[in-house]
Amino acid sequence: MGTRVETCLRAGVAGLVSVLAGVAVGELVTLPISGDASPYQAVAAFLVDHAPAFAREFAIDTFGTADKTALMIGVGAVLVVLAIVAGLLQAWRPHWGLAIVALFAAFGVVAAVTRPTMEPAFVIPPLVAGLVSGVALVVLCRGAAPRVSEGKNGGWSRRQFIGAVGVLTAVAALSAVVARQAGRAGDIMAERLRLKLPTPTSTAAPVPAGVDVDVDGVTSFLSDNATFYRIDTALQVPRLSTADWRLRIHGMVDxxxxxxxxxxxxxxxxxxxxxxxxxxxxxxxDLAGNARWLGMPMKDILTQVGIRTDADMLLSTSVDGWTSGTSLADITDGRDALLAVGMNGEALPLEHGYPVRQVVPGLYGFVSACKWVVDWEITRFDRARAYWTDRGWGVRAPIKTASRIDRPAPLSRQPAGRVVVAGTAWAQHRGISTVEVRVDDGPWQPADLAPQYSIDTWRQWVFGWDARPGQHTLYCRATDAAGRTQPEQRVAPIPDGATGWHSRVFLVEG
Structure with missing residues (x-):
């Protein structure tokens, strides 16, 4: 291998290992400070908050619930590339690589101090990460030039260089493992498991027989906590204890x-x-779920502050700074809008808002379902804008009437004869009155509806069809209790919810 090529390889490895070691040690330093002080998480969150709307929408459309994972992988890939570039520059143009490390550390400081949960000590981890990366980069790059001969020492021998890289890699790995293990929400998880929830003064009505059609392939009436969908902007799940939790209620109040x-x-x-x-x-x-929630009526809490007559909006803020704007009329009109503390018989899971979150029937989550809620400002829609509304999404966002086919599976093969078609429909706080199914270009035919549990829950349906051989397309549409039928035209979810008929294509074998 030529000397120049080997030097480049060594320099690239030096840059990569130095920066990764610095980041790992920076994460380790967060342990005595706060899990929220993670420089890696702060940089990723900063990018989310300042990314243009089209980029966020692309991430949601492309990756769905994996958008956070995709972002973290993307940040990691950029970090790797910059680290290798820093090593190459430092080997051939001393101090240039160090400048890249310094800039990245400065970016980490800016990201840390702009987080909603920021404390002065949050600047320490990115500074430590930058210092460790810089020192390691200088030392390794000085030894990156391979020895030309025993008599001319242009750098470290291959064995010395590999040994130094190995030691630094071990430091990085050990720091990362310790930070990950010790940084887990062990104390909060233990508190959650011990937490005694209040006994409700009014329990949910029993689920009557037949509400869950119990047809293979159809979504269960109740969603368990482990599979309940999660969509939020929190790259790191907040760890908030009941002892630390506070809800400040202020603004246009008495x-x-x-x-x-x-x-x-x-x-x-x-x-x-x-x-x-x-x-x-x-x-x-499948970004819908049905659960048994335990909580305190939001309207009962709001009566304690005396809302001024010209206020029309509740601006809710999460502990991580995310905000939602909810119409006060939708909270106080008699629907069961809750400050929820329990989900399916247990304390809220951490990722679903422990210890306290909002649940408001009939509204999309981005205008109502604030998790880890710590602040309520009573205000007006013409004075304040919430996180997603400020990025071009809807303002009040009632949930649109929708239905979907759960079975048969798409592109599946079915035997000729009786085929059971089944699915789910919802129009929260209005209820579903009918679901219809169409086969190919045939007429719309009514499906059999399961009993409706309440207007705030989804409703299952079943349709029996005598299938003939060939490729077929099934369509479904629902009509809510207000008489509104979901339209055929497909509309994208952004800014205020998708519309359109759901369809499934499959083959009937003769």
Whole structure:
């Protein structure tokens, strides 16, 4: 191998290992400070908050619930490329590579100090990461030039260089493992498991027989916590204990108050089964779930502050700074809008908002379902804008009437004869009155509806069809209790929810 080529290889490896070691040590330094001080997470969150709307929409459309994973992988890939470039520059143009490391550390500091949960100590991890990366880069790159002969020492021997890289790699790996293991939300998880939830003064009505059609392939009436969809902007799940939780209520009110956990659970709790839907859900998508929620009526809490008559919006803020804007009319009109503390008989999972989140029937989550909520500002829509509204999405966003085919599976093969078609429909806080199915270009035919549990939950349906051989396309459409039928025209989810008929293509074998 030529000397120049080997030098380049060594320099690239030096840059990569140095920066990765610095990042790993920076993550390790967050342990005595806060899990929210992670420089890697801060940089990724900064990119999310400042990315143009089209980029965020592309990520959601392309990766769905894996958008956070895709972002973290993307940030990591960019970091790797910059690290290798820094090594090459440092070997051939001393101090240029160091400048890249310094710029990246400065970016980490800026990202850290602009986080909503920022504390002065948050600047320490990115500074430490930059210092470790810079020192390691200088040392390794000085030894990157291979020895020309025993008499001319242009750098370290191959064995010395590999040894130094190995030691630094071990430091990076050990730091990363310790940071990951120790940084887990162990204390919060333990608290959650011990937490005694309040007894509801009003329990959810029992689910009658037949509400869940129990047809193979159809979504269950109730969604379990492990599979309930999750869509939010939190790259790192907030870790907030009940002791630390506070809800400040202020703005256009007669009395500003701050609730503690004890204050909250002193409010009589109720239990309700409610279906939630994400605005990002495509026609036929699975970003909807139905759970048994335990919580305190939001309207009962709002009565404590005295809302001024000209206020029309509740601006809710999560502990990580995300905001949603909810119409006060939709909270106080008698629907079961909750400050939820329980989900399916247990405390909220961390990723679903522990210890407290909002659940508002009939509204898409981006205008109502604030997780880890810590602040309520009573205001007006013409004075304040929430996170997604400020990025061009809808303002009030009631959930649109929708239906989907759960079975048969797409592109499946079915035997000729009786085929069971089944699915789910929803129009939260209005209810579903009819579901119809069309085969190819034939007439619309009514499906058999399962009993409706409530207007705030989805409803299952079944349709029997005598199938003839050939390729067929099934369509479904629903009509809500207000008489509105979902339109045929496909409309993208952004800015205020998708519309269109869901369809499935499959083959009937003779």
């Amino acid at each position: 009395r500003e108050i701050t609730l503690t956990w004890d204050d909250l659970i002193a409010v009589p709790a109720i239990e309700r089964i409610i279906t939630l839907t994400c605005v990002s859900n495509e026609v036929g998508g």
